[in-house]
Each structure stands twice: as C-alpha cells, then as structure tokens.
Amino acid sequence: MSESAFDPTDFPDPHLLGIEGLAPPYISMLLDRANEFVELNRTVGGKLDTLAGRTVMNLFYEASTRTRTSFELAGKRLGADVINMEVSTSSIKKGETLIDTAMTLNAMHPDALVIRHGSSGAAKLLSEKVNCAVLNAGDGRHEHPTQALLDALTIRRRKGRIDGLQVAICGDIVHSRVARSNIHLLNTMGARVRLIAPKTLIPTEAERLGVEVFHDMRAGLWDCDIVMMLRLQSERMQTNFFPTLREYYHFFGLDYAKLSAAKDDALIMHPGPMNRGVEIASDVADDIGRSAIREQVEMGVAVRMACLETLVKRQEAENGR
C-alpha cells in the first residue's frame, strides 16, 4: 500500500467515543487511512504486522455478530492479538460490574478496549477507568462512531464526495445510535441530513441537531442522493411507538414506489441486520445497482483497522514507547 501523510499522533483524542465534536480533518484522516486498507483487504493473505504484539479486547455487553467479528478481523489483519470477552448478559448486573470488569481488564494491560453496552455513556465511563484506548462499538442510543465512519467511506467511494449530498435517514431514529453518529458526521462533512419517521420515533428537539424532519417518506426522500434505512429496534421499545408492523411498513417501509421520489441513482444503505418486509422490501435491499448494504460490511473492517491503528499508535507515541 502507498505511504500517505498519515500520522496517528495528529489525532486529537486518546479514545473514539463518538463522532460529535470530531473535526473534519480527523474524520478525513480516518477515512483516507481506511481507504488504503480496503485494497489491502482484497488481496490474498493481506495482513500487516502494524499492531503485532498488541492486544485488543472486545467487550460486548449486547449481542452482536457483525460488529464484533468486524473488530476482530480488523485487529487480526493488523497483526494484533484479539480477545473476545464473553459477557453473558445473564451474569451481568449492569454498571457496578462494568467498573469492576474495567478494573480487571485494565490490570491485563490491553492496548485497546472495544466496548458495546446497552447504556448511553458506558464507553465514556469505561474510558475514565482504564489506561488504554477505548473504542465505542455502540453505547445505548448515544453513538456508534465506526458505523458512521464506514457509512461515510461507502458514500465517499460511491459518490466521490460527502459535501453537498442530500441524505435521508429513515426509521427508528429515537432508539438509534447509528442515526446520531451519522447525523454528526454527515453534518460535519457538509451533507444535508433529513430524518424521516413517525413522530414517536423522532427524538425531542431533533431539529437542534441540524437536520430537517419529515413524517412522509415521499416528501422526505424527494431528490435525495442517499437513503439510509435503520433497523426497527423492537428490543428497545416499550409499547405503542406505532400500532402494527403492517401499518409501519405501509407508511415507512422502503419499497420501489417510495424510492422513486429519490434521485434515480440514489444509494440505499442499511447498517444491518435488516428486518426484510418491515423497514425495507427484499427486492430493494437486494438491488445490486442501488444497494450498498454489502459494501458497508466490507468498509467496516477497513474503518475499524484505521481506528484501532490510529488510537493504539497515538497512545504509544504519547507514552514514548
């Protein structure tokens, strides 16, 4: 791979807890680096020793196959030892254990901790208690920064830019950390963001995040370059956000009829896992010409490599190692 001007010590923070507050050059820095890894990952046996001898720990308090696997693969491609902590949700009594676990893990001197947790702010709390880099792999409904970065990389590769694009984020916004991270990133990078959902799934004062809010799919999708669908997070819902899935799909499920309002070359994205026939029609999801859903997964590994490398190298430079 080509040598770029990449210097991890430029990165402003020791952790990656969220996108909010991250300035455009640092987002670009991570995306540029990730883009270099994409090619590497496509070559047979493509593997580096950048993080050889370093330990990355995955600490997942919520079930996740794709994100955990993606981080694991990212760490291994960089030559790091990756350990998955088995956190069986049954034996965890939330917070007290989080601090205790943090202390225990810290004593093992990992170089990076990747955490997913059901409570907003959990990654921040962990970062205050450990000496290593913390990567937020999703905290409650707060942020999921690597998802936003991989979405941005996907968009940049397909559209050549982010600046000036019209992006619609549709569906269960209120419960979505993916939506929050994407709103911050897309706004920071100059895109215009619309949210489309029934009022019950739009968070309070969402407009204050710098977005336009729509409650009608066709109106919201009109002239959009990017259509980001979100998964309905039934597990986070109490009752009565909407009456039935049938009604939800009728008004807010993405099908070709609604999609026709967007630009002809509008890109369809979804962070997965999809509920086919709930928020997105199967034929739309599988439309190779329009859907970037599989590419998103590929970008995920590259983006996580960039993040792990940046934070671990930055930390080592800081510690003079």
Place this chain on the structure above:
Amino acid sequence: MSVKLASPLGRVAYVNARLLDPATGLDAIGGLLSDGEAIVAFGPGLFKDGVPEDAKIVDCAGLCLAPGLVDMRIQISGKDFENVGASAVAGGVTAAVCLPSTTPVIDDRAVVEFVARAARKAGLVKIYPYGAVTKGLEGKELAEMGLLAMSGAVAFTDGDKAVENANTLAQAFSYASTFGLMIVEHPEEPALADAGCMNDGETATRLGLTGIPKEAEIIMVERDLRLAAMTGGRLHFSHVSTAESLDLIRAAKDRGVSVTCDTAPPYFALNETAVGDYRTFAKLSPPLRSEADREAVVAGLKDGAIDAIASDHAPRSEDMKRLPFADAQAGGVGMETLLPITLELVHNGHLGLLEALGLITCQPAELLGLEAGRLKPGAPADLILFDPDRGWQVTENKLVSKAKNTPFDGRPVQGRVMRTVIDGRTVFEMGDA
C-alpha cells in the same frame, strides 16, 4: 431532653456582630446574649454598658450572626445520624426535616420517636420527621397521620414520589385537613417520568438518554392543585423546577388555594447542561431543567411565588453513582452548599441578604410550624455566624458529608459558615483553612 449536660453552659456574649433576623427585618451591628440553651437578649445597643462579667465572649468580628438554617427536605440514608448531623452543622443547618423514606419507613409512631431519639443522641442538628401519607409509601392505605402528628411528625409526604392515585390523595387531603396537617408532594407524574433519567430536550437527545418531559411536573402540579382546592387540603410542593408549575402555583395562590412551595439550589443555580458528559452527580429528581426554567425559578424566588429553599440533601454512595447514567441513582448532597448557593442570589443582585436568608430560616420554619429560624428572646439559641463574602471552592475533600455526590462539585462559591451553635453550644467551628 438533651444528653449533653455535663457542664453548665452559662452565659455567652456574642459581641461585634452584624445581627440578621429575616423574620423582623433586623440588620444591625450589635450583640447577642445567651444563657444556657436559650437566647436572652439581642440588639444594637445590648452591650453598650459592657458585657456581663460572667459571660464567655465570642467576638464575631463584624461577621453575620443569624438564626440557624432550617432545611425542610433532607434524606437520611440508613441510620447515619452522626454524619448527617456533622454535615448539617458544617453547612449551618440547625434544624432539618427528614423524608419518611428512612429504614424503616416513618409510617408508625414508634419510628417517629426512634428518629427523634437517634437525632438527639447524635446531638447535632435537630431532626424533625415527615410522616408518610400512605403506609409503606405504597400509595394505597392512609398512614395514621393524626397519631403520627401527635408523636412529632411535622407534615406528611410520600417522599420522592407523588401519591399516584388521585382519589387516595383527595382522601388524604381531606382527612389531613381535619387536623390541619400539611401534605407535601413531589410533583411528578410517574408514567411520564419513570423511563427517563434527565430533562427531555436537546441535551438528552444528544446524549441518547431517555428524557423526562417537564409536563410530568406540570401535570401533577395542576392535578394536585385541583385536588387541594376540591378538598380544602393544605398543599405544599417540593422542589418546583419549571416555569409553568410556578405560573400554576401563582394563579392558585391568587384563587385562595392553600398552597405553598419550595425549590432547591440546583434548580436556580444549574440547568440541564450540567449533565455534560454523563455526570451522574448532576442526576437529580426532578431532573435539572432548561435555562428558561432555571430563570423562572429565580423569578419565582424574587416575586414570592416560592416560599422556601430546601437543600434536598440526598447522600448516595459511590456504588450508586459510578454507573452508566441511566442506572445511577438520582440525588445530591446539599446541606453544606445550601447557604453559599442561596447567597449567589444575593451576590447576583436578585435578592437582598435578609430576603435570601428568610427563605432558608423563618419561612420554612413557619410553613412547618417549627419554633426555629428566628432570633427571639427565650427561644433556643440556634445560631450561625457566617461570612457572606468568603470565597471557597466546593470540592470533595471540603465536604464533611461522607457521601460526596454534590452537583456543585468544583464550583467556586461565596459565603461560608464560620460557627454553628445549637441550644447554646458551639457544635461547629470553621478553621482558618
């Protein structure tokens, strides 16, 4: 009833003091004489013919000598009366009213007596208990309010939750008014509040935290006002935190509804942004509100819509606070910051010194019918000597309280209690540090 009568107290002459008595509007340089546990006399010219020979002299050096603070809402965690007392007197609180959510709950005469006895034994702050409105604070059957009042419960409340069932509360108002008893409500509609952990709005949205809409308070204030008017009950709201609640309370007062209310320092000195990056010390109940609501609370203190300020002292262990925000327990310690944060209203030009002091002395005492909070010959010598201008920074290691969960952590403040006297005895003295 005091247990500390080892040596006779004798007479104490407080000389060279700035005497402040909000109840009478007294603000003058003068002296105060106490004998044993009681105030004998005070006034500008008291010692003009000299100090009585047998009196011990306390030179106040021009600092403010005022009635001890009356804190109408504190929580006692477990049975730690010693530390509560130490924290209280360090903050100048000489009388405090504790919520019935002790262990066991104050819904029985024996518990009222136990609390009074435990507080006397600790020998520091005078603790008065609230009685429960409903047995076990469960919101179902009325507690024995009449008997509890006879034993010393000063008013009635279900603590940090409102009486949810409107009919139960109506009956409670109606029954309590038989004996002229006051019911104190934490106005919050539980169905709107229970899932949330901070004020609903932009900050909650950014942090990905479930919000509690201000309507949770407003709805309950409106409902309770209607029920009080319907039954002729005597109603007091704790820690009012929103502009619209205050408008409702003003209007009800104008209509002649028997209602009063208090607020707590966080609600006029902080807003929701204090939550910052998931600071669990700023997780309170009710939640810190918007800046517009904070301003409205200040306005309510200025125009008299709010009758008192209570510390809302709620000690929480580290284990209860070092958690993800949604899981952390709400509440903050407050007795040691009650005076300086209230004095911010004076330093910021919102209130006069006597007005501000009245909100934490004679006014709460009057609401609860306590003989406290004013300078009066013959009354117990419960006094504080404070420097209204002395600057300090609120930090963990400056708090006497074992629980350190103050929402004002790190805040520079002005105003420091230098000496606290209860029943004629000095129970706290500030070092020079």
